[in-house]
Amino acid sequence: MNTNLVHFTLNGEPVEVAIEPWTTLLDYLRYHQKLVGTKKGCDHGQCGACTVLIDGNSVNSCLCLLVSLDGAEITTIEGVATADNLSLEQQIFIEEDAYQCGFCTPGQICSTIAMRNRAEINSEEELKDWMSGNLCRCAAYKNITKAARRIYEES
Amino acid sequence: MLNIGNKQKRVDGPQKVTGKATYAADITSQFYHAYVLQSTIACGSITAIDTSAAEAFEGVKGIFTHKNLPERLKNKVDYTDPLSPPGKPFRPFYNDKILYNGQPIALVVAQTFEQARYASKLIKVTYEEKKFKGSLSENLKNASADRAPEPASNRGDFKKAFKNSDYTIIREYRQSRNYHNPMEPHATSVEYKSDGSLVVYDKIQGVASSLKYLNGVFGLGADTVQVKSDFVGGAFGSGLRPQYQLFMATLAALELNHNVQMVMTRAQMFSFGYRPEVIHTMKLGCSNDGILQALSHKTVGETSTFEDFNETIVDWSGLLYKCENVNLEYELTPVQSYTPLDMRAPGGVSGVYALECAIDELAHEAGIDPLEFRRKNYVDYDQNEDKPFTSKELMACYARCEEVFGWKNRKDLSKTEPHLLTGYGMATGSWEALQQPASVSLSMNEEGTFTIKCATADIGTGTYTVMSQIAADKLGVSIEKIKFMLGDTAFPDSPIEGGSWTVSSVGSAVASVCEKFKYRIADVWKRNNPDYQAVAFGDISFQKGKLEYRSKAFSFTEIMQQASKEELSIAHSESPAEGQNTHSGYAHCCVMVEVTVDKDLGIIKVPRLVNVSAAGKIINPKTAENQLLGSMVWGLGMALREEGMVDTRYGRVMNANFAEYHIAVNADIHDIHTEFVEEKDDKVNPLGAKGVGELGIVGLAAAISNAIFDATGKRLRKLPMLLDDVLEA
Numbered sequence: 001m002n003t004n005l006v007h008f009t010l011n012g013e014p015v016e017v018a019i020e021p022w023t024t025l026l027d028y029l030r031y032h033q034k035l036v037g038t039k040k041g042c043d044h045g046q047c048g049a050c051t052v053l054i055d056g057n058s059v060n061s062c063l064c065l066l067v068s069l070d071g072a073e074i075t076t077i078e079g080v081a082t083a084d085n086l087s088l089e090q091q092i093f094i095e096e097d098a099y100q101c102g103f104c105t106p107g108q109i110c111s112t113i114a115m116r117n118r119a120e121i122n123s124e125e126e127l128k129d130w131m132s133g134n135l136c137r138c139a140a141y142k143n144i145t146k147a148a149r150r151i152y153e154e155s
Numbered sequence: 156m157l158n159i160g161n162k163q164k165r166v167d168g169p170q171k172v173t174g175k176a177t178y179a180a181d182i183t184s185q186f187y188h189a190y191v192l193q194s195t196i197a198c199g200s201i202t203a204i205d206t207s208a209a210e211a212f213e214g215v216k217g218i219f220t221h222k223n224l225p226e227r228l229k230n231k232v233d234y235t236d237p238l239s240p241p242g243k244p245f246r247p248f249y250n251d252k253i254l255y256n257g258q259p260i261a262l263v264v265a266q267t268f269e270q271a272r273y274a275s276k277l278i279k280v281t282y283e284e285k286k287f288k289g290s291l292s293e294n295l296k297n298a299s300a301d302r303a304p305e306p307a308s309n310r311g312d313f314k315k316a317f318k319n320s321d322y323t324i325i326r327e328y329r330q331s332r333n334y335h336n337p338m339e340p341h342a343t344s345v346e347y348k349s350d351g352s353l354v355v356y357d358k359i360q361g362v363a364s365s366l367k368y369l370n371g372v373f374g375l376g377a378d379t380v381q382v383k384s385d386f387v388g389g390a391f392g393s394g395l396r397p398q399y400q401l402f403m404a405t406l407a408a409l410e411l412n413h414n415v416q417m418v419m420t421r422a423q424m425f426s427f428g429y430r431p432e433v434i435h436t437m438k439l440g441c442s443n444d445g446i447l448q449a450l451s452h453k454t455v456g457e458t459s460t461f462e463d464f465n466e467t468i469v470d471w472s473g474l475l476y477k478c479e480n481v482n483l484e485y486e487l488t489p490v491q492s493y494t495p496l497d498m499r500a501p502g503g504v505s506g507v508y509a510l511e512c513a514i515d516e517l518a519h520e521a522g523i524d525p526l527e528f529r530r531k532n533y534v535d536y537d538q539n540e541d542k543p544f545t546s547k548e549l550m551a552c553y554a555r556c557e558e559v560f561g562w563k564n565r566k567d568l569s570k571t572e573p574h575l576l577t578g579y580g581m582a583t584g585s586w587e588a589l590q591q592p593a594s595v596s597l598s599m600n601e602e603g604t605f606t607i608k609c610a611t612a613d614i615g616t617g618t619y620t621v622m623s624q625i626a627a628d629k630l631g632v633s634i635e636k637i638k639f640m641l642g643d644t645a646f647p648d649s650p651i652e653g654g655s656w657t658v659s660s661v662g663s664a665v666a667s668v669c670e671k672f673k674y675r676i677a678d679v680w681k682r683n684n685p686d687y688q689a690v691a692f693g694d695i696s697f698q699k700g701k702l703e704y705r706s707k708a709f710s711f712t713e714i715m716q717q718a719s720k721e722e723l724s725i726a727h728s729e730s731p732a733e734g735q736n737t738h739s740g741y742a743h744c745c746v747m748v749e750v751t752v753d754k755d756l757g758i759i760k761v762p763r764l765v766n767v768s769a770a771g772k773i774i775n776p777k778t779a780e781n782q783l784l785g786s787m788v789w790g791l792g793m794a795l796r797e798e799g800m801v802d803t804r805y806g807r808v809m810n811a812n813f814a815e816y817h818i819a820v821n822a823d824i825h826d827i828h829t830e831f832v833e834e835k836d837d838k839v840n841p842l843g844a845k846g847v848g849e850l851g852i853v854g855l856a857a858a859i860s861n862a863i864f865d866a867t868g869k870r871l872r873k874l875p876m877l878l879d880d881v882l883e884a
């Protein structure tokens with residue numbers, strides 16, 4: 001089998017892995033690393049359940065081939081909290097009840113972190129646009145928007 | 156402190172925000188991965204299937220088709236599940252027959268998911284095709300009442316009353332097919348143990364259903380298989396029946412003596428149940444002063460060729476308003492498709508859509524405000540059953556909704572943007588408040604921590620949290636002392652999580668088991684404290700983990716130590732309350748919406764949605780509100796977005812993905828509000844609580860349709876209502 005050697009950091013740890021060229025970041029996380037907090041909702045870039053952070057940006061990991069990530073800094077939901085404390089985003093999601101079943105939640109949280117890192121949000125509409133890449137079939141949108149607004153304002 | 160009625164944060168929140176909540180596909184044992192190949196025709200048979208190339212492919216461990224289904228799965232095997240409708244359930248790989256497009260025809264099991272998926276494409280299938288009817292409209296002439304259950308009985312003389320009415324309308328409303336599409340695709344992970352027993356992690360709304368199915372098909376009893384489901388990533392009805400991934404993963408595990416996992420793709424989420432397409436014919440008549448005289452509701456719905464799926468649709472029209480002359484008809488017609496499946500507020504959401512549009516049209520004909528019209532025709536008893544309601548605070552919902560929305564002055568509210576038309580609409584909603592039998596067990600350890608178990612589910616509704624609140628309250632301990640466990644066939648029986656009856660059924664059982672515990676701990680205390688032998692139970696109180704008598708307090712742990720007990724365990728089975736027989740239980744709501752329609756482009760937006768509900772005692776306003784809001788968003792999706800499109804030539808769903816099957820996204824939702832009115836109910840169940848998971852979707856699509864009319868003067872009479880409908884109408 002043809003493999004390529006890739007180096008990156010995953011939740012702060014350096015990783016070197018020989019990987020087949022077709023393996024997506026999402027399958028790598030779930031099947032190889034057993035980091036199952038990142039979810040597969042569609043495998044086609046249509047739902048956002050697989051959202052992770054690459055160099056601080058939110059990315060659909062189902063649309064990323066791992067071989068293309070040499071040198072990248074990857075953070076998944078498992079790397080968001082410290083050993084003892086939930087992150088601000090995680091605390092706010094709980095306080096605002098910004099979920100129901102929780103399946104879309106890891107992706108939603110990663111999107112709020114990227115927003116806090118990178119985005120310039122000037123209106124409610126822009127905030128909703130930013131969060132619209134993450135579908136929530138439970139439709140906890142009102143609370144997700146509330147949480148996202150607080151995260152943007154409090155950080 | 157009282158817990159019931161508190162905005163308690165979810166007790167499973169930390170797991171959900173850290174990615175530690177494990178759904179069926181998140182079990183990380185060493186699995187073989189299974190991938191399903193689906194038929195590309197809708198009707199006929201497989202003439203040849205060549206799996207040789209796939210078998211030879213690297214990593215492939217086994218391939219299953221109708222050619223090699225084990226003999227034991229053919230003889231007198233029961234493929235039904237607790238919610239099977241009349242007919243013959245689908246039996247995977249049973250023979251060469253094709254019953255619908257997308258039918259699983261081969262299962263490839265391989266070391267990795269990618270190998271299984273790739274190898275499945277190497278299988279060559281040839282078919283013999285037969286003609287078929289691919290849609291409801293194509294097969295209307297075969298619609299028959301014989302296939303459907305009889306609706307509530309007709310009353311009065313509809314024909315005469317309709318003829319004598321001052322205002323009448325005859326209208327047809329159509330709804331397209333909708334697919335559940337929970338964010339979590341259906342998945343089953345089967346662990347094969349060295350003694351041949353199985354642990355099955357299934358996506359299901361009640362583990363007992365999976366067990367029943369595995370028992371019927373594979374002959375596996377509770378002694379050889381345990382079904383678990385700690386977290387369910389939404390379901391909305393898709394998990395009411397075991398889906399084919401359960402069969403696939405179990406078959407492969409048993410045949411290969413290995414752990415097997417099967418996860419559906421998003422496209423495969425369109426290869427089983429759905430909310431059926433229906434056509435309603437409504438005939439309504441009222442007097443000059445707006446009193447409803449005659450009402451007829453006929454619905455024709457689609458089902459599959461092998462099962463007669465039915466819903467309670469037209470009965471809602473006999474229930475919601477006072478009317479003496481009512482005619483209800485329900486028919487089914489088979490189409491070449493998988494069997495439909497209950498989906499959030501099944502039946503109610505369809506029936507009430509047509510009724511609430513028709514009521515609006517009739518009110519308009521009579522020149523009466525739609526809210527006023529509904530008040531005029533209010534009814535305070537169940538005319539279908541001739542029973543009183545356990546409670547009905549719908550009038551209070553109307554009043555409060557009118558106030559919050561600003562219904563009276565709504566026309567003054569319009570912000571005029573020249574290219575936008577603004578409109579306002581409303582509807583009534585309702586959903587059943589049922590209670591089912593449920594069992595629970597409770598045990599307290601020496602540290603005074605309580606574990607309560609029940610085989611129920613938490614599909615995002617908040618079961619873990621709400622049950623913990625009820626227990627904490629009843630026991631007089633803090634919520635941290637409660638551990639509520641669910642989703643395991645080793646736990647006491649529970650009804651399936653559906654019908655909005657979990658709080659009512661399981662919650663009442665939890666309340667009772669806690670009550671029993673108090674008697675037991677009081678007994679233990681009395682037995683070990685001779686001075687208190689004669690104390691009456693009514694003179695004891697329970698607070699902060701202590702039994703209190705007069706000014707003395709004895710902690711539960713102390714009492715246990717005294718009696719040298721390490722654990723105190725109790726079981727309880729709760730039957731439905733008496734009021735469930737003598738009365739009719741329903742929750743109600745009023746919904747009002749504002750829409751804007753772009754004059755030139757036809758784009759429909761919903762800037763404002765207000766729902767006011769009466770649902771008895773609300774145990775947790777935080778989770779209840781969230782569910783209602785979600786349910787309202789579903790109503791918006793149904794009204795303006797969702798449409799499962801079938802290419803009737805092939806019987807295939809054309810838009811089996813999230814890019815083309817549109818569900819509401821965050822940016823679709825603007826000002827959305829829900830609140831509850833006070834509703835006391837001492838009959839519906841011991842908690843006085845009614846479910847809310849389904850209520851918010853009922854009536855909402857009608858309210859939007861009515862608002863579009865208000866804005867544009869056009870009645871669209873179909874769902875979803877799209878911009879080209881506005882432009883063409």
Ligand code: FES
Nearest residue numbers: 043045047048062
């Ligand atoms: S799984 Fe990646 S966007 Fe849906």
Ligand code: FES
Nearest residue numbers: 100101102136138
């Ligand atoms: S919380 Fe269930 S999909 Fe978002």
